[in-house]
Amino acid sequence: MKLIFEKGNKNRGLDLMPECDVPIRQVATGYERKKELNLPHLSETEISRHYTKLAKRTFGVNNGFYPLGSCTMKYNPKINNEMAGLPGFSDVHPLQPIDTVQGCLEVYRLAEKYLTKITGMDAIDFQPAAGAHGEFTGLKLIWAYHQDRNDSRRDKIIVPDSAHGTNPASASMAGFTVINVPSTEDGFVDVKALREVVGDDTAGFMLTNPNTIGLFEEHILEITSIIHEAGGLNYYDGANLNAIMGVARPGDMGFDVVHLNLHKTFSTPHGGGGPGSGPVGCKDILVKYLPSARIIDIDGRLSFEDKNEKSIGRVKDFYGNFLVVVRALTYMMTLGSEGLKDASENAVLNANYMLHKLKDTFEVPFGNGRCMHEFVISLEGLKKEKSVSALDFAKALLDRGMHPPTMYFPLIVHEALMVEPTETETKETLDEAIELFKDLYNKACNDPDAMHNSPTSTPIGRPDEVMAARNPILRYKF
Amino acid sequence: MGTYVPNTKDEQLRMLKEIGLDSMDQLFEAIPKEVKLGSPLDIPKGMSEMEVSSKMKKIAGKNKVYETIFRGCGAYRHYIPAIVKQVTSKEEFMTAYTPYQAEISQGILQSIFEYQTMICELTGMQVSNASVYDGASAAAEAVIMSKERKRKKALVSASVNPMIIETITTYISGTDMELELIPVKDGLTDLESLKNKLDVNTSCVLIQQPNYYGLLEDGDAIGSILADTDIKYIMSCNPISLGVLKTPAEYGADIAVGEGQPLGLGLSFGGPYLGFMATTEKLMRRLPGRIVGETKDSQGRRAYVLTLQAREQHIRREKASSNICSNQALCAMTAAVYLAAMGREGIRQAATLSMSKAHYLAERLCEIDGYDLVYEGEFFNEFVTTVNADVDVVLKALSKHGILGGYPLEGSDRRQLLWCATELNTKEEIDSMIQILNGVSG
Numbered sequence: 001m002k003l004i005f006e007k008g009n010k011n012r013g014l015d016l017m018p019e020c021d022v023p024i025r026q027v028a029t030g031y032e033r034k035k036e037l038n039l040p041h042l043s044e045t046e047i048s049r050h051y052t053k054l055a056k057r058t059f060g061v062n063n064g065f066y067p068l069g070s071c072t073m074k075y076n077p078k079i080n081n082e083m084a085g086l087p088g089f090s091d092v093h094p095l096q097p098i099d100t101v102q103g104c105l106e107v108y109r110l111a112e113k114y115l116t117k118i119t120g121m122d123a124i125d126f127q128p129a130a131g132a133h134g135e136f137t138g139l140k141l142i143w144a145y146h147q148d149r150n151d152s153r154r155d156k157i158i159v160p161d162s163a164h165g166t167n168p169a170s171a172s173m174a175g176f177t178v179i180n181v182p183s184t185e186d187g188f189v190d191v192k193a194l195r196e197v198v199g200d201d202t203a204g205f206m207l208t209n210p211n212t213i214g215l216f217e218e219h220i221l222e223i224t225s226i227i228h229e230a231g232g233l234n235y236y237d238g239a240n241l242n243a244i245m246g247v248a249r250p251g252d253m254g255f256d257v258v259h260l261n262l263h264k265t266f267s268t269p270h271g272g273g274g275p276g277s278g279p280v281g282c283k284d285i286l287v288k289y290l291p292s293a294r295i296i297d298i299d300g301r302l303s304f305e306d307k308n309e310k311s312i313g314r315v316k317d318f319y320g321n322f323l324v325v326v327r328a329l330t331y332m333m334t335l336g337s338e339g340l341k342d343a344s345e346n347a348v349l350n351a352n353y354m355l356h357k358l359k360d361t362f363e364v365p366f367g368n369g370r371c372m373h374e375f376v377i378s379l380e381g382l383k384k385e386k387s388v389s390a391l392d393f394a395k396a397l398l399d400r401g402m403h404p405p406t407m408y409f410p411l412i413v414h415e416a417l418m419v420e421p422t423e424t425e426t427k428e429t430l431d432e433a434i435e436l437f438k439d440l441y442n443k444a445c446n447d448p449d450a451m452h453n454s455p456t457s458t459p460i461g462r463p464d465e466v467m468a469a470r471n472p473i474l475r476y477k478f
Numbered sequence: 479m480g481t482y483v484p485n486t487k488d489e490q491l492r493m494l495k496e497i498g499l500d501s502m503d504q505l506f507e508a509i510p511k512e513v514k515l516g517s518p519l520d521i522p523k524g525m526s527e528m529e530v531s532s533k534m535k536k537i538a539g540k541n542k543v544y545e546t547i548f549r550g551c552g553a554y555r556h557y558i559p560a561i562v563k564q565v566t567s568k569e570e571f572m573t574a575y576t577p578y579q580a581e582i583s584q585g586i587l588q589s590i591f592e593y594q595t596m597i598c599e600l601t602g603m604q605v606s607n608a609s610v611y612d613g614a615s616a617a618a619e620a621v622i623m624s625k626e627r628k629r630k631k632a633l634v635s636a637s638v639n640p641m642i643i644e645t646i647t648t649y650i651s652g653t654d655m656e657l658e659l660i661p662v663k664d665g666l667t668d669l670e671s672l673k674n675k676l677d678v679n680t681s682c683v684l685i686q687q688p689n690y691y692g693l694l695e696d697g698d699a700i701g702s703i704l705a706d707t708d709i710k711y712i713m714s715c716n717p718i719s720l721g722v723l724k725t726p727a728e729y730g731a732d733i734a735v736g737e738g739q740p741l742g743l744g745l746s747f748g749g750p751y752l753g754f755m756a757t758t759e760k761l762m763r764r765l766p767g768r769i770v771g772e773t774k775d776s777q778g779r780r781a782y783v784l785t786l787q788a789r790e791q792h793i794r795r796e797k798a799s800s801n802i803c804s805n806q807a808l809c810a811m812t813a814a815v816y817l818a819a820m821g822r823e824g825i826r827q828a829a830t831l832s833m834s835k836a837h838y839l840a841e842r843l844c845e846i847d848g849y850d851l852v853y854e855g856e857f858f859n860e861f862v863t864t865v866n867a868d869v870d871v872v873l874k875a876l877s878k879h880g881i882l883g884g885y886p887l888e889g890s891d892r893r894q895l896l897w898c899a900t901e902l903n904t905k906e907e908i909d910s911m912i913q914i915l916n917g918v919s920g
Contacts, residue, residue, distance in 0.1 A: 004814075014561075020834055022837075022908075030698070032723070036822075044561055047819060054589055055585055057584040058585030059574060089747065092747045100541060101747065110537075118519060129749065129750070130611065133615070165790075169795060169798040169800070216509050246518065252515070269572040272575070272808060275750035314644045318552070318641070318748025318749060319749070322747040322749050326534070329534075335481065337519045349494065395581070459584050460777075461775040463773050464776075465783050472605075476592070
């Protein structure tokens with residue numbers, strides 16, 4: 001379809017701005033823009049239709065099943081958006097006097113209360129704007145902790161080989177060296193190998209639990225004590241918190257710092273790649289290093305405490321992706337204590353149901369037929385025998401109107417497809433997906449070529465990614 | 479209790495049975511007993527949608543929404559065309575994930591490609607990424623981007639917004655980079671001092687245009703000082719101002735960054751906002767974050783994909799140029815719809831109106847005894863004045879009339895305010911505020 005710049009007429013446009021009611025001021029000589037600014041010249045009708053067309057070429061949770069493992073693509077309740085749109089939240093300047101933003105502070109304070117209880121942490125800081133931003137922030141807390149204890153030789157962060165790519169990237173951005181620790185044949189952290197790599201240079205250990213295979217680390221307490229005994233701290237990557245709300249808490253497993261993804265577990269929409277929100281929670285020992293000033297309540301009046309002089313400093317401007325927190329709070333208030341647990345139980349039930357129905361057809365390398373909220377299947381066999389890869393399988397799913405699972409992750413599983421149905425899907429949807437998976441498996445065995453050519457019913461066929469990277473065209477040329 | 483779980487208790491039991499289980503608890507057998515919660519979460523019970531709605535409205539009601547705002551300082555209230563919210567509220571855009579599956583994500587990918595083009599046009603730069611978190615993290619990422627094996631010192635003007643300076647400091651603390659501030663003279667970056675601080679270790683010079691005090695920096699002079707050096711010139715700018723002001727590219731900048739919030743995003747108590755980042759083709763592969771590129775599909779049709787991914791965390795892991803994964807995609811789309819609706823003329827008008835109103839406001843303020851411009855330089859839509867009373871007294875008097883006055887600058891003995899005007903401020907508003915201020919005295 002046409003780009004927005006290829007439509008319209010240069011004399012077209014909307015009439016949005018009023019006449020100037022004060023003397024017009026022109027830019028002083030030497031400071032004026034010289035180059036003509038090229039922007040679209042469209043009527044409102046054309047803009048509206050352009051984006052409606054783009055929306056038709058976009059697949060959201062509202063369009064269909066989205067079992068994108070590790071991303072927790074649950075339904076995004078509408079009430080959350082409506083609350084975020086209240087002018088009392090959306091039209092408040094971040095630098096208003098404290099007595100005029102009591103509602104905003106209450107949102108942060110309430111959300112903190114809920115999340116500390118859910119995670120077993122002592123404090124939550126909402127400044128980080130996304131999961132990776134939260135990781136960076138959490139790791140900086142660990143860094144500050146060791147510095148503060150004059151233990152600055154601790155410069156190693158240990159990360160399992162099944163970790164999200166953001167884990168090692170964040171560790172390295174925060175100034176640490178990354179040590180990878182292997183997984184066992186069963187998909188768990190190799191405790192023996194972990195013991196071998198810890199030492200007096202260990203700053204901390206990052207773990208997703210349930211891990212990225214979808215299994216709960218059976219030796220979690222042993223793992224976190226190994227790190228503690230070596231003098232390091234434990235970091236919980238909250239990507240998979242949706243499996244355990246109300247069932248178990250990172251704080252009780254020996255974790256000292258966590259980040260959460262409000263755009264995963266707490267139902268806020270992902271917007272095609274953000275805005276998310278990646279609040280960081282921590283135990284008391286780390287509170288003084290948090291980036292934001294703490295909110296305090298003095299006789300019902302909320303205000304910011306003076307920031308602790310040991311704070312790592314801010315990681316973004318103002319206080320965080322506030323409207324995302326409003327949505328997450330709305331969600332937590334709606335579900336409450338039993339509802340959050342119910343959500344996790346059903347997320348795990350749905351995943352196990354799908355796994356149970358698929359395990360006889362597909363190779364499931366880990367978990368002995370059980371999982372938490374997601375599971376990973378491997379198409380290594382299909383690839384070897386029929387040359388049908390995980391990519392081919394995913395592309396074939398596109399033709400059947402389903403968003404594919406996460407592909408090629410975690411790295412320790414070959415030809416991986418990671419399936420996370422979430423709790424907001426009906427049994428009918430799961431049954432259809434199960435049939436579809438099986439049907440495509442048969443197709444892959446009988447007519448592999450058709451799989452290589454898929455998708456055929458989508459707005460475009462497979463794009464040439466190599467060409468895109470070799471000859472980068474990154475903007476429209478007027 | 480509200481719930482979004484569709485399956486009935488009956489269905490749940492049937493599903494459990496199929497798996498060979500009797501109860502939900504059995505699903506969690508793999509979790510060691512020692513870490514299982516013994517009791518329900520100590521948080522309130524769930525509520526119906528109606529109850530939640532009423533509770534949240536009460537909380538929102540505790541905030542004051544000012545009718546009139548003369549405060550900016552990093553967050554600006556501009557007019558947002560009606561089409562912007564309608565378009566960006568479409569469920570497909572709201573609820574999609576990062577466009578990994580290009581075949582069913584052409585809508586998001588094309589919108590980002592269009593956004594990247596618009597950011598390049600605004601800044602005059604050649605390449606833009608798909609967005610980062612906000613203006614402060616964009617500046618920090620740019621500083622990190624400038625680092626080279628032998629160049630690790632970032633020179634940042636003290637006339638940059640303090641929140642940005644603090645963010646950069648956090649980002650590079652614990653790494654081998656260091657930050658040095660260039661002092662300010664008469665509200666502007668001190669050029670002599672800048673020259674003296676340049677050395678073989680300097681990786682970049684970062685200035686803000688217009689700067690924290692609203693003043694226009696001599697971007698050309700800094701451009702000439704840095705020309706023919708390997709030092710990267712980073713400029714953090716207000717995107718609306720670029721409708722009329724010289725672009726970072728015209729100043730010779732290597733990297734342009736900024737807070738994209740003025741482009742159609744609400745004030746929202748500080749977020750979500752939008753960090754934009756653009757650079758030269760030469761530095762393209764050092765740019766952090768997602769980038770969308772054009773290519774062809776299997777049928778030879780034009781198509782868009784996430785590209786240059788060899789820079790990114792999911793491929794390079796600890797060697798990635800940044801850890802960024804989720805960015806602010808929907809905010810980037812908001813900016814694109816805003817720019818499409820405004821068009822070249824609309825942006826020029828918004829910029830000219832903002833500047834004109836700010837100058838009128840400054841003139842009128844200076845008619846009051848004790849109110850004077852603190853700096854003489856050229857400004858866009860923000861400026862600093864002295865006030866004739868304690869800032870709290872002044873601001874409270876205005877607040878009573880639904881006006882959010884200028885921002886009290888720290889370290890000014892509570893006698894300086896940083897004012898801002900945009901196209902939303904009418905002459906009538908300005909005049910009536912002057913009347914109120916005439917009635918306040920210290």
